[in-house]
Amino acid sequence: MDPVGGNTVYTHTAKTPTGTPGIRHEKEEVITEEAYKDFHYYRADPHSRPIFKRRYTFCHAGQEFELDVFSGHLMGLCILELEGSRVGEPVELPFWLSPYREVTEDPAYTNDRLARRDKV
Numbered sequence: 865m866d867p868v869g870g871n872t873v874y875t876h877t878a879k880t881p882t883g884t885p886g887i888r889h890e891k892e893e894v895i896t897e898e899a900y901k902d903f904h905y906y907r908a909d910p911h912s913r914p915i916f917k918r919r920y921t922f923c924h925a926g927q928e929f930e931l932d933v934f935s936g937h938l939m940g941l942c943i944l945e946l947e948g949s950r951v952g953e954p955v956e957l958p959f960w961l962s963p964y965r966e967v968t969e970d971p972a973y974t975n976d977r978l979a980r981r982d983k984v
Contacts, residue, residue, distance in 0.1 A: 874900035877975070885969055912979035913937060921947075925956035934984075941984045943973065 874897055880889040895903070904914065915938065920931040928948060934941040944964070946955055957964070967973040 872897075876900075876903070909976075909979075912976070915975060915979055924958045927955065929958075934978075937982065938978060938984050941978075943967070 874895050875892055876895050876899075877890065877892045880891075882888055914936075915934065916936040917932045917934045917938075920933070922929055922931070927946060930945045930947055932943045932945070934943075944957075944961065971977060
């Protein structure tokens with residue numbers, strides 16, 4: 865349990881490219897803390913570190929967003945993801961989201977690359 869009253873959730877996410885920019889298949893499953901520790905101990909890349917983030921979900925203009933606010937070595941980084949959109953569908957970002965930079969196709973923002981960074 866975290867100090868703000870939420871829960872700590874361990875997830876394993878597998879993302880597979882579809883060949884269409886910005887679109888990928890995503891399989892996310894909740895795992896136990898024990899499974900996370902086993903996975904991290906046996907399979908973790910020694911050059912990477914865990915990613916810690918707080919996820920906020922909200923709707924804006926009829927679209928569902930996930931806002932990830934990072935802590936630890938990525939303190940100060942926030943990434944907004946639009947869930948379930950269709951290719952070509954117009955996106956209306958919240959007014960408070962400024963300034964921003966599009967990182968959809970930027971390989972520096974994959975979880976693997978973020979875990980290898982020293983800082984933001």
